[in-house]
Amino acid sequence: MKLSKIFEEKPERWGFRGDPYFWDYLKEQAESMEIISPEELEKWIKEEYLSLSGKPLTDEYMDFAVIEQFAHGGMSSGGVDNTWWMEEGIPLLKSRLVKLLPPKNMLETERLILRPWQETDAEECYKYAKDPRVGPMTGWPVHESVENSRQVIRNALMVPETYAIVLKETGLPIGSISLKFHSDLAEKDDEAEIGYWLGVPYWGQGIMPEAAKELIRHGFEDLKLARIWAGYYEGNEKSKRVQEKLGFKYQWKSENLPVVLLNETRTGHVNLLTKEDWLAKK
Ligand SMILES: CC(C)(COP(=O)(O)OP(=O)(O)OC[C@H]1O[C@@H](n2cnc3c(N)ncnc32)[C@H](O)[C@@H]1OP(=O)(O)O)[C@@H](O)C(=O)NCCC(=O)NCCS
Known part of the structure; x- marks a missing residue:
């Protein structure tokens, strides 16, 4: 404009x-x-x-x-x-x-708005989070009801740097993306760990790479991060692919990782994107 x-x-x-x-x-x-x-x-x-x-x-x-x-x-x-x-x-x-000006704490891409989660998103959240192909891949159980989604929104999603991915075309949330600080991978103050999920009907259209690209820009440019970590569990080829496309570099794998919310252990793979690598790829 x-x-x-x-x-x-x-x-x-x-x-x-x-x-x-x-x-x-x-x-x-x-x-x-x-x-x-x-x-x-x-x-x-x-x-x-x-x-x-x-x-x-x-x-x-x-x-x-x-x-x-x-x-x-x-x-x-x-x-x-x-x-x-x-x-x-x-x-x-x-x-x-x-x-x-775009309101603070909102990010925008060609097809998407990333904005904070609200309790009124519970129904849309449940629509996608009840699908067993979404949460368990990430490490959390399927949502059991709209009320369950509301609780998750209130307790886990309404936190800084966690965004509902909203499709501009409909104005409705279709997934979530976040930067987490002081997580298992991001130990230092200038580091964060990226996490994300998307409703199944929207897979395969490059939506998550589009959202993540903007959140990564925000992380490096606005939040002044030096490193962004990303992990995926063994077998999650789609997430592995998203991270590759974003320029993350493979670091190591960890066996017998506890997946606390699902009460099981898995093999995890760890990727890293440094600010230098990101700048070089821009
Ligand atoms: C991982 C995820 C976010 C990918 O989002 P997306 O917007 O579909 O990403 P893309 O469109 O770039 O697709 C990524 C890859 O998935 C694969 N893929 C996409 N749609 C697919 C489909 N319908 N069936 C099979 N594979 C598919 C392709 O290999 C694609 O890579 P390509 O672009 O090189 O062909 C999404 O699949 C998801 O939410 N999965 C469940 C939750 C999850 O795993 N979160 C990450 C935890 S680490």
Whole structure:
């Protein structure tokens, strides 16, 4: 989305006569700019003001600049009012920008939204988590009822960096993906372990690689991680394949791993993606 969107609706009142011209000037520049953060927006407007007027945009009372190209006659012609821009123009534009930004703790890909789980997702969660091909592969038992799914959402899924994978097309959750900290594999503060599952009807469409790619980017870029671990149990060829496609490198296998929730032991395989490997593959 272009930054010019926030300039579309003009304010009801201005400071001096040059203000609407400065507004239109910014709008024109913004037509070729993508959305930026509110802080970057303020910085950019101040830079434009400085380069046009030769003086800084400050919040000093009654300070203004006369910008020749915005002078079209009348009193205060070409005058761009500091106070109006600092107290009204910039705050208005920033508040419009905030509404356009994706809400915090949500991630987005071409087909998917990753957002926190909510208790109201229980029915959709149960629809997929009751299938024996999903949970047991991951190490947890099938969900027994919608109420059981609700409990799992409340106790295990509503935690930081665990996301419902929502299909944009329907707006409904179809799986889950998470970064876990201080897990068996991710021992250090700058490490996390990725985990995921997807409803069976959606397998084989590259959905998990798409979701994981974005969560991994978030992990390395936003959370400043250095290493992301991933494991899969012996025989889980689909998950092995997902990790390969994401660029994870094989580390080791562990035999007789306790799968606590299922009361059994299995062989586990461990993969690792370092920030260096991820950057090299990008
Ligand atoms: C593992 C899982 C998340 C994969 O998600 P996905 O979005 O289907 O991933 P992909 O579309 O990239 O498919 C991965 C591989 O699975 C295999 N596969 C996909 N759909 C398949 C199907 N319907 N039947 C058989 N194999 C299939 C393919 O080998 C594919 O690899 P390819 O792209 O090289 O052909 C999903 O199968 C799942 O949720 N499984 C159960 C839970 C689980 O195992 N979680 C991981 C725990 S470590």
